[in-house]
Amino acid sequence: MTEQTYQRQANDDEIDLVELFQSLWAQKWLIVFITLVFAVAAASYAYLSKPVYQASAAVLPPSLSDIAGFNLGRTGADEGGLKPFLVDDVYVVFVGNLQSDKSRRKFFKEFYLPSLEDAQRVGSQDNLYKAFNEKFSIKATDKTQPDRYSIVVEHHKPDSASALVKQYIDQVSVRSLEDVLQNGKRELAVQARNIEQQIKSGRNSAKIRRDDRTKQLKEALTVADAIGLDNPPVVNTELSAFMDGSLMYMRGAKSLRAEMEVLQARVSNDPFIPGLRDLEAKYQLLTEVSIDRSNVAVFRQDGEIGVPDQPIKPKKALIVALGIVLGGMLGMFIALIRVMLIKHTAKVK
Known part of the structure; x- marks a missing residue:
């Protein structure tokens, strides 16, 4: 192929690109219209959908002073008595209840469902529970602190989101405290019967x-x-x-x-x-051992549970931008199809 042939082909390509641009420009109002339709739809969704707020709280193992009350009457194995509770002994009970499905389902029925509006409670319990699990999470927050867990709740009402986090922690705390007290009480009773x-x-x-x-x-x-x-x-x-x-x-x-x-x-x-x-x-x-519940704890809360003032969903600016981009791309695609149909019709005639 000679240099003149290459030059001719390059000129043809340039003419095709110019022609394509001119054809799209001729369809500019169609592209603008479709882009505006998508932009308006995205903006409507972003501004009319209910905002979602997220509240969270972190928990840590209890301190030694928090569990000291559990060890009343436990004089130690060296003295022929019961081994005192350690921090890990108490906290493992709390973490087990924190992550258990029993605690989730109890919280779902007693607290989460009543916080929803009547229209939101329509449907099967299984589907509602699946939706709840998508808005509720418990996870270790940091690899350097594997004992630090974060409880996160999403809700359409900011005050309800923070209240639900507190209610879940309180529910698990009461259950765990009762478990530890009952375990200790049974061990003391066995030791007392032996003596x-x-x-x-x-x-x-x-x-x-x-x-x-x-x-x-x-x-x-x-x-x-x-x-x-x-x-x-x-x-x-x-x-x-x-x-x-x-x-x-x-x-x-x-x-x-x-x-x-x-x-x-x-x-x-x-x-x-x-x-x-x-x-x-x-x-x-x-x-005669009597443990004062107000002087013992099975966990420590890291910070206060604040009421969120900024929704995490929907991300309005991102949704509108995606709407504009998708609308523009679809508008150009439809415009290209329309140009091809017009050319095909002209050749047929």
Whole structure:
């Protein structure tokens, strides 16, 4: 192909582009009209649709002082008691309830649905719940703080959005607090029953030992009376070591009778049970534990829950701009189709 041929082809292309531009220019009012139609439609949607507001709150693990009240009566495993609650032990209960589907559905029925207008509650519960999950989210906010969670709610009313966030946190907090208290209460009750059983066993053993001692003294007294031994004879040290066994009668009738009368008159064996008072003190501590709910917490809220004053949807400027762009593109496409149809009709004629 020669240079003249290339030049001719370039001139033809230039003529075609000029012709295309002229054809589109001839259809400019059509393009403008379609662009305006799309722009007006986009602007109508942007300015007439209900605004959507977003409220959020962040939660963190409780402090040591927040959980100190949970550890009343928990003296530690080293002292034979219960292991104290740690921050993670308490916060994991809160996070579990925070993310559970049970908490979501309870919140959806008790708080979210009543916040909607009657027209918005029309439809199946499943569809409404799916729509709710699109407007409600819980997620870790920062990889450097994996224990920090953010609760986000979208709503057409700004005050309702912030109120719903607070209501969800309060609902989960109450449930989690009750779970921790019940877990601790059950553990304390089990520990108290164990100690109560130890006290009961100690008293039963003391009674049996007293009865056995009384029988031994009675038998020894019978022997002492039979041989007429009222007072113990003078014995050497080696013999005295056997006086609690079969030679107990060697103590003499007076001594044996006096001890037996004391044992029979004893009202309670408690003072003679080793460690009984310590067990009673532990039992009393466990059974009298009363936790003040106002002094404990299962989480900390990071900041206040503010009422949003700027909607996140719709983005009016973006919607209008997209409407103009799409309208212009569609207008040019329709104009090109119209130009092609006009040329085709002219060739046919």
